[in-house]
Amino acid sequence: MDHNVFDDPRITAIGLLFEASAGLSARFAAQFEEHGLSPVEFEVLMRLTRSPGHQLRMTDLAAQTSLSTSGVTRVVDRMERDGLLRRRACPSDRRSSYAVVTAAGLARLDETLPGHLQIIEQWFTGQLDPAALDSLLDGLRRVRDAVHPGATAGSTDPAPAHVPSAAGC
């Protein structure tokens, strides 16, 4: 029990990261639900809204989220049924289709975002003084860049740097 694995600083470190992350996720989910959104739906709304024309091809949307292409198909199904999104055929490539944010989708996002930002501030960024926060973010950025989830990532990147295949459309 002297060099118990459970006391290993690495276990402690990863525990802190995951608990902080999970705790925030739970707060977010609760607030999203108040506005009739699931976490994935919010993420989809964010990704699409920040994209040019408030739209993205299904594949590209999948690449920018934590979802597979079939997962995207179903989320877009639900959100289209709820009027938040709309499918649009790609004129130049008849295999592709766009998911486009509707006015209702934009409104829903606008209605959800203030509370979301407030929660981030209350439970995360506001918990630390500016210097400590910078320090934390620097560390996270280092880790993020190292582990680079590839498709899962990109939230901070203004453009995915990929610009995969939205060329002809």
Next chain:
Amino acid sequence: MDHNVFDDPRITAIGLLFEASAGLSARFAAQFEEHGLSPVEFEVLMRLTRSPGHQLRMTDLAAQTSLSTSGVTRVVDRMERDGLLRRRACPSDRRSSYAVVTAAGLARLDETLPGHLQIIEQWFTGQLDPAALDSLLDGLRRVRDAVHPGATAGSTDPAPAHVPSAAGC
């Protein structure tokens, strides 16, 4: 586009936290799979093994993981079928039952842990010099303590402080 929400420092911050966390999760999942474990199964194995007698009542196990009680029932079903765990009736309370780690379960954990620790070091703790790491962990601890996932948390706590109801057993 001047005060675009997407460029809000809070969005950037939470993006970094989630991407780092998700990236590490993905690495972990891949390594767990090499040893025939899912992330939840690994978590269950860790929680039980660090508990006195390598066992925990189903309810307490649920409280210490990200699972509901019915979720625990099913995970334990699977792991019992695979020989990693074993159910044991609680002698003093016939409603309760224990999940106990078997020798095979311990062996599986021992076989999985070194690689797990190595991944943590390679992609997380080893990415930063000691001072920066301390800084990062301090920040995370602050956030963790604030958001305190309640049941979901506890990974770093040697004892859950609760010591819920394992009294009579």
Next chain:
DNA sequence: GAGCAACTATAGCCGCAGCAATATTCCCTG
């Protein structure tokens, strides 16, 4: 000691999401 509320584990039902298979379309090569 009978009744009742709280607790414990489980089973039914459901939605979600990944993988693999499929149909369609595109593009490149000969």
Next chain:
DNA sequence: CAGGGAATATTGCTGCGGCTATAGTTGCTC
């Protein structure tokens, strides 16, 4: 321009896990 390989979206199938209902057990109160 014919044919084959790659890309795109969708669907079937599966496993996972939460919520709710249920059955059994406990302890408390009258």
